[in-house]
Amino acid sequence: MMDWLAMGGYAAYVWPAYAVFFAVLAWDWLAPSFRKRKLMRELHGRIAREQTRNTRVPRAEASA
Amino acid sequence: MSRSYIPHWIHWLGSPPNFYRFAGAWRPWLMAAALAAGAIGLYGGLVLAPPDYQQGDAYRIIFIHVPSAWMSLAIYAGMAVAGLIALVWRVKLAEVIAMESAPIGAAFTLVTLVTGSLWGKPMWGTWWTWDARLTSELVLLFLYLGVIGLYHAFEDRRRGARAASLLALVGVVNLPIVHYSVQWWNTLHQGSTVDLFGRSSIAPSMLWPLLVMALATHLYYFASILGRARTDLLSLESGKQWVRELVEEQPAQRQGAPT
Amino acid sequence: MVSTPSNALGPTRARQGQAARTPTAWHACRALLRRDFVLAWRRRGELFLPLLYAVIVTALFPFALGPDPQLLGRIAGGVLLVIVVLAMLPALDSMFRSDLEDGTLEQWLLAPQPLALLALTRVIAHWLTTVLPLLVVMPLLGALLDLPAGVLPVLLVALLLATPLLALLGSVLSALAAGARRSGILLALMLLPLAVPVVIFAAGAIAAAxxxxxxxxxxxxxxxxxxxxxxxxxxxxxxxLRIAVES
Structure with missing residues (x-):
């Protein structure tokens, strides 16, 4: 196992390469997820605002 | 009638709500397949494959470096095709796919450059050389960054997508010219033309993990682009009825795992 | 016009009337060139800015590298080439921007002349007003950097071929970025991949000479x-340009 981790003396190059590969792809995978969560929260807020506006001032809807 | 030559399912898929559901259904399976292929490929490459008789274990970077390099070019081609469709037929979905492919392609290009540098240090004794292949890859990164930058410089996102698609198409013409001119320049200056792959053909025990990793990165790209396109469609169509229905269906998630 | 129904003058007049309504492509290009020259002349102070930039950067090199004529002479060709490319950049941004803002580009789109021809005319005017002065002072800059006398003609020919090429490539990018909020460094980022082959071949010719x-x-x-x-x-x-104008 230690032999394998040592990568024949090239561990300092092989493992950082794999770390970069997985770190960049993890960023690529997570960034849109966070963006989507933020967007969903905004959309929820927008719909909730519209609903409260409609219930509080029913005339606004009638005039519009 | 005029578009009867296009299969019906493409029309169906081109509609944002349909695509949103389709992508949501396929994305987990594609990612699972990508992870499975990646696990098999890495096991084959890191454990089963024997060390190279010249490069020792350092060559094992090949299993991520070469698939990333292939992906950097394949995603550019995909982005250009989607961009062409977006420019000619003005399909919103094609614009989204072209623009959301760019960050994934840039990520793979960055990985290619960094892993190539980490491979080059023990093999050539330097982090960077102005080798034809490395230089072309660097130019490709700049092309990706230009597309991303141009897209985000516009107020109107659809106009930005069309402009950036045209830039991507200009890049398609430019890339082979860059490649050959850099090769010519390299021979002119007697630069270090190091062939990482050697002259001998690659052994089957090293080849199959490489191909499985290439499959894994392709699957990952499809999974990632579906997720990115879903998010983008939601924000582009945020005023539409289907988005409103979708948001009302789902309970507000304050905390919890990102989906 | 209506009172002379059919005499010898009729067809000629008709043709003249038509010519007045839709000027030929040649007339349109000439008018466009004249307009661009007049505009450039009214803002002639700005024309000196790229020149000033090139002179300043050239003058900085000996201070940074030391006044050794041999070293300076060896790198002079490549340095001048890069300076010219960089000096072209700021002007590229303004190639279409003001025309988009004041609605001139919409007139271009409506004009009966092909849009590509008008764009080419604009590139020619741009090259003549902003890049040609740079080429005129090249011998002076070459002398500042001890450029070997025999290399100067090759440098000038290489620049005469490379700068219009860069202006043409830059016009596409400038048109793409015209509709964007900000450009500037973005334009440099987009130009770099396109400029690489041009710089390689121009520098190759200079190095070979x-x-x-x-x-x-x-x-x-x-x-x-x-x-x-x-x-x-x-x-x-x-x-x-069509993408930039259409909303």
Missing amino acids: QSGMPYLAPLAWLAAALAMAIVLAPLACAAA
Whole structure:
């Protein structure tokens, strides 16, 4: 196992390469997820605002 | 009638709500397949494959470096095709796919450059050389960054997508010219033309993990682009009825795992 | 016009009337060139800015590298080439921006002349007003950097081929970025991949001339690329302008 981790003396190059590969792809995978969560929260807020506006001032809807 | 030559399912898929559901259904399976292929490929490459008789274990970077390099070019081609469709037929979905492919392609290009540098240090004794292949890859990164930058410089996102698609198409013409001119320049200056792959053909025990990793990165790209396109469609169509229905269906998630 | 129904003057008048309504492509291009020259002349102070930039950067090199004539002479060709490319950048941004803002580009789109031709005319005017002055002071800058006298003609020919090529490529990018909120550094980022082959071949010709080798081949490549760009770049530029104008 230690032999394998040592990568024949090239561990300092092989493992950082794999770390970069997985770190960049993890960023690529997570960034849109966070963006989507933020967007969903905004959309929820927008719909909730519209609903409260409609219930509080029913005339606004009638005039519009 | 005029578009009867296009299969019906493409029309169906081109509609944002349909695509949103389709992508949501396929994305987990594609990612699972990508992870499975990646696990098999890495096991084959890191454990089963024997060390190279010249490069020792350092060559094992090949299993991520070469698939990333292939992906950097394949995603550019995909982005250009989607961009062409977006420019000619003005399909919103094609614009989204072209623009959301760019960050994934840039990520793979960055990985290619960094892993190539980490491979080059023990093999050539330097982090960077102005080798034809490395230089072309660097130019490709700049092309990706230009597309991303141009897209985000516009107020109107659809106009930005069309402009950036045209830039991507200009890049398609430019890339082979860059490649050959850099090769010519390299021979002119007697630069270090190091062939990482050697002259001998690659052994089957090293080849199959490489191909499985290439499959894994392709699957990952499809999974990632579906997720990115879903998010983008939601924000582009945020005023539409289907988005409103979708948001009302789902309970507000304050905390919890990102989906 | 109506009172002379059919005499010898009729057809001539009709043709003149038509010519007055839709000027030929040649007339339109000439008018466009004249307008651009007048505008450039009214803002002639701005024309000196790229020149000033080139002189300043050139003057900084000996301070940074030391006044050794041999070293300066060896790198002078490449340095001047890069300075010219960088000096072209700021002006590229303004190639279409003001015309988009004041609605001139919409008139271009409506004009009966092909949009690509108008774009090509604009590139010619741009090159003549902002880049040609740079080439005129090249001998002076070459002397500042101890450029070998025999290399100067090759440098000038390489620049004569490379700068129109860069202006044509830059026109596409400038048209793409015209509709964006901000450009500037973005334009440099987009130009870099397109400029790499141009710089490689121009510098290749200069380096070959400097080491006494045949330099015609890279120049011929540049000329071929220029010929291709004259045909293709205006078409791409026209497509980009359409995207910029349409909302």
